Amino acid sequence: MAQLKPHTPLRPPTMADVARQAGVSHQTVSRVLGDHPNVxxxxxxxxxxxxxxxxxxxxxxxxxLATRRTLTLGVVASNTTLYGPASTLFALEEAARAEGYLVSTVSLRELTVETVSEALHRLSEGGVEGVIALAPQRPAVEALTELRHPFPVVAVGTGSGVEIPSVNVDQRLGARLATGHLLATGHRTVWHLAGPENWQEAVDRADGWRATLEEAGVTPPAPLRGDWSPLSGYRAGQELAGWVGRGLTAVFVANDQMALGVLWALREAGVRTPQDVAVVGFDDIPESEFFAPPLTTVRQDFSAVGKRSIALLLDLIEGRTPAGTSRIVIEPQLLVRASTFPYAPRPGTAPG
Amino acid sequence: MAQLKPHTPLRPPTMADVARQAGVSHQTVSRVLGDHPNVxxxxxxxxxxxxxxxxxxxxxxxxxLATRRTLTLGVVASNTTLYGPASTLFALEEAARAEGYLVSTVSLRELTVETVSEALHRLSEGGVEGVIALAPQRPAVEALTELRHPFPVVAVGTGSGVEIPSVNVDQRLGARLATGHLLATGHRTVWHLAGPENWQEAVDRADGWRATLEEAGVTPPAPLRGDWSPLSGYRAGQELAGWVGRGLTAVFVANDQMALGVLWALREAGVRTPQDVAVVGFDDIPESEFFAPPLTTVRQDFSAVGKRSIALLLDLIEGRTPAGTSRIVIEPQLLVRASTFPYAPRPGTAPG
DNA sequence: GACGTCATTGTGAGCGCTAACAATCGACGG
DNA sequence: CCGTCGATTGTTAGCGCTCACAATGACGTC
Incomplete structure (x- = not known):
């Protein structure tokens, strides 16, 4: 058949076009592109x-199509404008890129079985070889475990109690560090402003706090609850201010943003930090060093989370690791700043 | 040739497998999947x-391969853990998804000609149909304009002075709103803490600030410069505190995070906000409402940026819009809070 | 009752690439 | 001088899907 197909400028050139131009076969072009030695x-x-x-x-x-490899990974995330998720996302993409993969992200407004299933479906249609699910809420985990997917999935932030491969920062340990620090600096008990109940991280942080108090022989006061936002922290802070002078000298807040609201409410109520009440946050957002006062908090190594997650996912894709077993746990770190130290109780408020 | 290929469980089923199972042709399966009417x-x-x-x-x-459509868009971004970029990224992905597209993101640590070229190249190899470049810095724009790419590119945050299609929030207008508000509330002049010189947004904000002062017949004081971080704001704030009582009564800070540092430094120096010095930020990050005091700031509609950017990019891909012409500008909005109002000058510091 | 029409389904030809194998050529050992 | 080996290049089949077109059958019309 006659080769009557001149290279139309409308169509991008194909390998065959290049081959013709160079006077070789398309396979040789493929070899050059693939860095094959024998050329x-x-x-x-x-x-x-x-x-x-x-x-x-x-x-x-x-x-x-020919190689059966898309070199693309998927990520399902939510609340991506928050510092934690945004940092994790960044670390994931960077780690994936270092391994030669591209990352397609689906950012959800809320994590329900439906939205997560839908996201997984889209990523599947997009040809991803595996998925990282930033799934800090229960319903998301359900969707992950119940669905049939044609690719491996690694859950991040689910807590390690799930039956799929996961990578997590040890939230309980973080809460223990925070609570323990407060007890060690002279406080008799520690109050807690928790995150939303449906977030596993909130549950784990509350658990760590409770366990630490109980081990110290202290009955934990009833925890307050917020929604991670500064506003909810502010409201909780107003309530907490009412307990000052009645045994409240220290608060462990489940994230830095709420801690900001708490600090604000306390100051408004005439309560001094840390002299009257010490406050600890969680996350170490860049701003927390500049709160009033600078916030003692728990830092999570998001970069490590990203690297380990990608490494685990690629192991699963390559079949190097059997599915269903791996649970990676990363240790957080306490950063002591002025919101807890020096603690200088005034008479009458003193825990001693 | 004999059909000796039983469906190996290792290989995922193909359309032909499904067709055989259902007793139809593969084309009919394709029709069902494509929601074709005549089935x-x-x-x-x-x-x-x-x-x-x-x-x-x-x-x-x-x-x-068959349709020549990947239904994937690419995004090149940097500083994705900052509120602005993270919000834009979220809006972009959501808008793209609504149009049936998947988004592949490359998050850079720094925007140079090299990193941007490399990112574009990767996305190209990933088969994206178009790219959104969150390119707030000059070098990134260079890379975009000088490179040959086989797909349309929309620049976001470059300022509208570039010769490629772009979507921008009117940063000058935002700065004018902020500066004008301060002048209107009684301040004789307004100082400025600018962002990094190589950020177009920082330049535009400084320009808007300068122009507003000059139009009011005021000679602008020399602007200070920070790097967007609270720490740099804190340092600048210490310097600014030294000018209190010598004509400094109002500061327009180029973003909220630096404003936080400024507030902190001022308070530390015994300067009251807003009574002694009024402060305006830029971005409206969620925390700014809970700064001490709540921060007057300029809000950008990131969601609109995302939607308009995707719409423009799809227009370019579909050939509905000729390349090179479109420049979309979105108006920001001033939010007045306690950091500027009520302004209550004390004797001696008063601008009047 | 033959013919045009519509709805429904099937067939064949790529899309542009890689993998496996075949072919070619010069060099080298016996 | 011939066979063999290694380096280099070409040839042939798909990968799994969609598109354009062909084929089939049921229905209604004149």
Missing amino acids: RNETRARVLHAIEEMGYRRNSSARA | RNETRARVLHAIEEMGYRRNSSARA
């Missing part, structure tokens, strides 16, 4: 020149 | 049942 230098140069000249780009779909 | 209900049901039973998923690569 004569002169041939390689000729091919590269043709590629450059024609502005040729390898068609990723054809490549993916 | 008998009974046939459709049979096909759907087979699909469900076999857990069949359409192969996206083959589909993309």
Whole structure:
């Protein structure tokens, strides 16, 4: 059949076009692009020149079809404007890129079985080889475990009590560090402003706090509850201010943003931090060093979370790790700042 | 040739497998999946049942190869843990998803010609149909304009002075609103803590501030410069505190995080806000309402930025809009809070 | 009762690439 | 001088899907 197909400028050039231009076979072009060893230098140069000249780009779909590899990973996330999720997302993408993968993200407004299933479905249609699910809420985990997917999934932030591979910062340990620090600096008990009940991290932080108090022989006061926002922290702070002078000298707040609201409410009520009430947060957002006063908090190594998650996912994709077993736990770190120290109780408020 | 290929459990089922199972042709399966009208209900049901039973998923690569559409957009971004970029990213993904597209993101630590070129190249190899570049810095824009890419690119946050399609919040207007508000509430002049010089947004905000002062017949004081971080704001704030009583009564800070540092430094120096010095920020991060005092700031509609950007990019992809012309500008909004109002000058510091 | 029409389904030809194998050529050992 | 080996290049089949077109059958019309 006659080769009557001149290269239409409308169609981007194909490998065959480049081959013709360079006077070789398309396979040789493929070899050059694939850095195959057995290509004569002169041939390689000729091919590269043709590629450059024609502005040729390898068609990723054809490549993916032939190799059965898309080199793309999916991420399902929510609350991506919050510091924690945003940092994790960043770390994940960077780690994936270092391994030669591209990342497609689906950012949900809320995590329900429906939205997560839908997101997984879209990513599947997008041809991802595996998915990282930033799934800090229960319903998301349900969706992950109940659904049939054609690719491995790694859960992040679910807590390690789930039956799929997961990567987590040890939230309980973080809460223990925070609570323990407060007890160690002279406080008789520690109050807690928790995060939303449906967040596993909130539950774990509350558990760590409770356990630490109980081990110290202290009956934990009833925890307050917020929604991670500064506003909810502010409201809780107003309530907490009412307990000052009646045994409240220290508060462990489940994240820095709420802690900001708490600090604000306390100051408004004439309560001094840390002299009257010490406050500890969680996350170490960049601003927390500049709160009034600078906030003692718990830092999570998001970069490590990203790297370990990607490494685990790739292990699963390559079949190097059997599914269902791996649970990676990363240790957080306490940062002591002025919101807890120096603690200088005034007479009457003193825990001693 | 004999059809000796029983469905290996290792290989996911293909459309042909489903067709065989349902007793139809692969084309009919394709029609069912594509919601084609001319398929008998009974046939459709049979096909759907087979699909469900076999857990069949359409192969996206083959589909993309045949249709020449990947339904994927790329985003190049940096500083994605900051509130502004994170919000834009979220809005972009949501808007893209609503249009049936998946988004692949590359998050850079720094925007240089090299990193941006590299990112564009990766996205190209990933088969994106178009790219949104969150390119608030000059070098990024260079890379965008100088490079040959096989797809349309929309720049976001570059300022509208670039020769490629762009979407921007009117930063000058935002700065004018902020500065004008301060002048209107009785201040004789307004100082400025600017962002990094290589950020177009920082330049535009400074320009708006300067222009507003000059139009009011005031010679602008030399602006200070920070790096967007609370720490840099804190340092600048210490310097600013030294000018209190010597004509400094109002500061326009180029973002909320630096404003936080400024507030902190002022308080530490015994300067009251807003009684002695009024402060305005930019961005309206969620925390700014809970700064001490709550921060007057300029809100940008990131959601609108996302939607308009995606709409423009899709127009370019579909060829509905000629390249090179469109510049979309979105208006910001001033939010007045306690950091500027009520302004109550004390004797001697009063601007009047 | 032959013919045009519509709804429904099937067939064949790629999309652009890689993988496996075949072919070619010069060099080298016996 | 011939066979063999290694380096280099070409040839042939798909990968799994969609598109354009062909085929089939039921229905109604004149």
